[in-house]
Amino acid sequence: MMHPVSERRPAITDRTKLAPMETLKKDPAFMADAAGTAPKTYRITFESGDSFDCREGEKVLAAMERARLRKIQVGCRGGGCGACRVQILQGDCDRLRMGKNHVDDAEAAAGFALSCRITPTSDMVLRNAVKTPVPRQKCA
Numbered sequence: 638m639m640h641p642v643s644e645r646r647p648a649i650t651d652r653t654k655l656a657p658m659e660t661l662k663k664d665p666a667f668m669a670d671a672a673g674t675a676p677k678t679y680r681i682t683f684e685s686g687d688s689f690d691c692r693e694g695e696k697v698l699a700a701m702e703r704a705r706l707r708k709i710q711v712g713c714r715g716g717g718c719g720a721c722r723v724q725i726l727q728g729d730c731d732r733l734r735m736g737k738n739h740v741d742d743a744e745a746a747a748g749f750a751l752s753c754r755i756t757p758t759s760d761m762v763l764r765n766a767v768k769t770p771v772p773r774q775k776c777a
């Protein structure tokens with residue numbers, strides 16, 4: 638027997654709103670929420686006093702964007718452009734590989750890093766340290 642149209646489930650027409658499960662499994666915050674545990678967060682503060690929370694395992698730049706702050710310039714989000722360069726004044730973090738043209742060994746030892754390539758392991762104090770500002774793209 639066929640159900641009337643009004644009783645049928647609505648069709649999912651906008652697939653862009655559904656994140657693939659494989660993508661969600663890579664997000665530590667989602668997995669922590671799914672397990673019913675609150676994700677650990679670290680406080681990221683700038684010299685100016687502005688601050689935001691960064692979840693454990695989350696990139697600093699991504700957390701800043703989630704907090705809707707504009708303290709660090711956003712570019713490629715993958716370590717390629719150097720737009721998100723910061724100096725770590727206090728705190729510790731895990732670092733992914735960074736191009737030597739953006740952060741060489743001496744600069745890394747002095748605390749410079751690309752914020753899209755670091756995840757905090759403690760509260761941090763940062764200073765914006767971009768070498769050359771990346772021009773903003775104009776929308777057509």
Ligand code: FES
Pocket residue numbers: 710711712713714715716717718719720721722751752753754
């Ligand atoms: S946003 Fe391009 S290197 Fe971080």
